[in-house]
Amino acid sequence: MNENKIMRIFKRILYDYIYIPLKILSKDKRALFGLIVLIIYILMSIIGPIFVPLNLEPNMEERYQPPSWKHPLGTDFAGRDIFAQIVNGGRDILIAAFLAGFVTIGLGTIIGLIAGYIGGKVDIIVTTLIDIFLTIPGFPLLMIIATWLLQSGITVNILMIAFLLSITSWAGLARSVRSQVLSIKQEPFIEVDKCLGLSKFHIIFKEILPNAMPYIAINFMLSSVSAVYSYTGLMALGLIPYTPGNWGAMIHMAQAYVGTITGAGCWYILAPSLVIIILQVSLVFLSNGIDKIFNPRLREW
């Protein structure tokens, strides 16, 4: 391969996967807002802890301080800086959310493809399974599994949490992928591929999957949103071991101390709440924008 060809491929990737999506996003103010907020959050979680180290030493003389230059967001029930906790507490949530998104689309796509492409008895069994998992309420199931895990003393790593968080969310995507596969399987162009002797691999990954891409992309975003909800929710209930300063843990503590928090200390409730709400809103806005990237019919140009 000569250098020219590599450059051409590189340029094409840059054009197809960076330039065009950004161009579509830039027309959609809300999606752009979501993207920028998300980038800020990611940067904050990566380089923030270097500048604002977490100091969990209690300082009882500075309980529930209002925002000041020393404490930009005030202090909590033990006189610790809230801003430092906010900056340090996001990393786990972001990692868990995006990992859960990947696990969901992975499981959903594979199971949907299997059901749709193989068909027959496999399809019946898998569809029944999908229907069951669509009705099982996800969050209550998560709660009992989390209590179970907490009791068992198994050390929970972030990948395990991601799998847990996508325990029921794969079903919706699997159903969409399955029905896409079923409808595309009958199309003439698949017949042509088969006549040309193209491999199953080619048919699945080059012909069928791109058609299911809108569902996969949107499910990635939406399962990230619901993963943030479930993860912070489980932490707010104290059901998942958390790292100090985590936003969900802050909600948990704020709820436990809610009766004692005085007027100036309301920042302790407001800060983690607003941070989580803004993250969720930006993810929802971005997911609408991503819908437009993969769904040409929704675009205006």
Add this chain to the structure above:
Amino acid sequence: MRWIVKRLLMALLTIYVVTTITFFLIRFMPGDFVEMMVYYYMTNYGMSEFEAREMVYGLYGVELKDPLWLQYIKYMITLLHGSWGESYITHQPVLKVLLYGLPWTVFLLSTSLTISFVIGIGIGILMAYRRGGVFDNVASVIASISRATPNFILGLLLLYFFAIYYPIFPARSSYDISIKPGFTIEFISSVLYHSFLPMMAYVLTSFGGWALAMRGSAIRVLGEDYIVAAEARGLKSSRISRTYVGRNALLPLFTSFAISLGYMFGGSVFIETYFAYNGIGQIIGLALSWRDYPLIQGGFLLITSAVVISNFIADLLYGLLDPRIRRGGMYE
């Protein structure tokens, strides 16, 4: 008819799978729950170890002497008899404890679900009519924020600002304890007063989802030929929006109505714990913090059964409301 039988079987299968999950969670309980309970009965009731063991096995339908498949069948049979074990904290049958909280949760959830559904539908159809306009833009931003806000966070904020910082609304309980329960105006107004904030927490976080779903559905219907035809026939626009657009756009939302009930049941743990509302959510919340397994699992079983049943009813209703499904040979 065949379709109804199929749906019924599916519903039963779902409940069956859930009970199986709960069985295996009990069976492979970490920290040896059975030993813990045996010890508990020995110390608190002065039983011998044998007696205590028999007692625990009898209560939870778990007999470790039997092979796994027999234990499984026995567990299923005890569940069918309505014996879901005894709650660890209250020493009462799990079912009794849960049934005490059920009416409160059903009242709270069904009222807030209906309110948010009606508000969401109204806003959604207006957005669809004025799509691209100022109202649509503002409303869809608000709806997205409402959809994205976790209900437990809004519940906490409402609790802090409107019950503790500015004590306008009560912070605890589902009614004033000094008032005797009964069909009196005093009691009912107390119930409504106490349920206002929890209800707001649900309504404000769920109306946006309905509005956005309705907007999408209504826009799809507005593009249909029969709407153009209705306009061409010179029908009044109010009639078109009500009978032509409204009805058709509402149809797909009915199944999500039932499914969302399940989500709200799941979220009820937060809201009811925060507001100390005497429903199922609070009971499960307490059970979670006390590691009261039988109660947690009973609660999960109850929630799932509620979701499965409401899904089933929604499917039946959907068939009744949409003649195409009724006639068209059901699903496949």
